[in-house]
Amino acid sequence: xxDLKPLLAVLSGEARAVPPLWLMRQAGRYLPEYQELRAKAxxxxxxxxxxxxxxxxxxxxxxxxxxxxxxxxxxxxxVPDALGQKVWFESGSGPRLVPVESDAEIAALAESFxxxxxxxxxxxxxxxxxxxxxxxxxIGFCGAPWTVASYMIAGRGTPDQAPAxxxxxxxxxxxxxxxxxxxxxxxAYLIRQIDAGVEALQLFDSWAGVLPPSEFERWVAEPLKxxxxxxxxxxxxVPIIAFVRGGATHxxxxxxxxxxxxxxLDTAIDPAWAAETIPxxxxxxxxxxxxxxxxxxxxxDREIDAILRCFSGRPHIFNLGHGVLPETPLEHVSQxxxxxxxxGN
Ligand code: 1CP
Numbered sequence: 220x221x222d223l224k225p226l227l228a229v230l231s232g233e234a235r236a237v238p239p240l241w242l243m244r245q246a247g248r249y250l251p252e253y254q255e256l257r258a259k260a261x262x263x264x265x266x267x268x269x270x271x272x273x274x275x276x277x278x279x280x281x282x283x284x285x286x287x288x289x290x291x292x293x294x295x296x297x298v299p300d301a302l303g304q305k306v307w308f309e310s311g312s313g314p315r316l317v318p319v320e321s322d323a324e325i326a327a328l329a330e331s332f333x334x335x336x337x338x339x340x341x342x343x344x345x346x347x348x349x350x351x352x353x354x355x356x357x358i359g360f361c362g363a364p365w366t367v368a369s370y371m372i373a374g375r376g377t378p379d380q381a382p383a384x385x386x387x388x389x390x391x392x393x394x395x396x397x398x399x400x401x402x403x404x405x406x407a408y409l410i411r412q413i414d415a416g417v418e419a420l421q422l423f424d425s426w427a428g429v430l431p432p433s434e435f436e437r438w439v440a441e442p443l444k445x446x447x448x449x450x451x452x453x454x455x456x457v458p459i460i461a462f463v464r465g466g467a468t469h470x471x472x473x474x475x476x477x478x479x480x481x482x483x484l485d486t487a488i489d490p491a492w493a494a495e496t497i498p499x500x501x502x503x504x505x506x507x508x509x510x511x512x513x514x515x516x517x518x519x520d521r522e523i524d525a526i527l528r529c530f531s532g533r534p535h536i537f538n539l540g541h542g543v544l545p546e547t548p549l550e551h552v553s554q555x556x557x558x559x560x561x562x563g564n
Pocket of ligand 1: 242243244245246247248257263290291292293294295296308310311313314360362375376377423425542
């Protein structure tokens with residue numbers, strides 16, 4: 220156990236004096252070297268499906284900041300793409316999809332699922348694993364069914380996922396079918412990521428926080444539990460982090476219910492509450508405000524220290540409460556890494 224990579228040690232339940240550090244969206248627009256490769260690769264999806272470039276982008280933040288984990292460079296919307304839905308990204312305005320609507324369109328998705336469409340992602344994983352420094356863990360991921368379905372229904376990002384929420388109230392059977400299709404496809408996709416070489420998984424339920432409790436149960440908790448059950452049945456040893464953004468008080472018993480080894484905490488969760496309420500065997504990941512990182516200075520130091528204090532003595536992975544913002548200065552990320560490791564002042 221002593222020779223596990225720090226991130227994997229924490230996921231196995233070990234508390235470390237210096238928590239392992241990585242950041243959601245660490246491979247992305249705040250890095251000039253990312254911008255440079257993106258400009259060469261064509262569209263965003265072309266970048267995701269170019270193993271040579273996607274592998275380089277995955278490694279960029281490790282090379283610059285020495286994070287303890289690399290996260291596969293891809294996107295949650297490659298799964299709808301593999302299900303045959305038309306997906307593209309418009310620069311400046313984010314993802315676009317041709318919305319799924321009719322029962323027939325929803326039924327057709329499972330039929331047209333082609334996991335081989337994602338083979339460039341598995342090739343990216345294969346390339347990265349040979350190049351990672353020995354102590355750096357490799358995280359694979361997918362979007363949770365509710366979050367992915369919300370984009371499939373709306374056809375774009377929205378402030379509150381109202382189109383999918385309405386759809387789920389009005390046509391619960393059709394929506395359940397879509398969710399089931401995503402459970403099956405996501406589990407198969409994650410298992411293939413493990414076989415290609417990732418060592419841990421994160422499930423992103425970025426839009427869990429817009430649902431009332433009954434809908435949370437049906438569209439967030441149940442599908443996540445099913446995916447984790449399927450992945451664990453096939454590959455029992457790979458640890459899983461559930462990032463249920465806006466999960467609020469649902470987080471209290473969620474890790475045991477889902478069978479997840481860690482919970483990602485969003486910015487609004489009080490670390491003291493989480494440390495007290497969530498069972499000590501569950502690793503906690505988070506939860507610095509991305510805007511504190513953008514602001515830097517004394518406010519950043521103060522927020523970092525408060526989080527470190529609350530989680531000291533428990534298995535903790537230092538991360539943000541959501542993704543790095545594109546405007547974040549690189550020096551602030553260096554300030555963060557130095558402070559966590561006790562090499563700053
Ligand atoms: O213009 C560009 O270069 C594209 C920007 C970008 C990037 C860098 C997008 C479009 N996706 C990504 C990469 C990405 N997305 C990763 C890579 C690994 C890393 O973390 O470094 C990951 C894990 C994701 C996951 C993702 N995509 C989520 C879940 C996490 C979260 O941030 O909440 C979601 C919701 C998406 C959808 C998406 N993809 C891209 C954008 C701008 C969005 C959000 C759209 C919206 O709702 O407005």
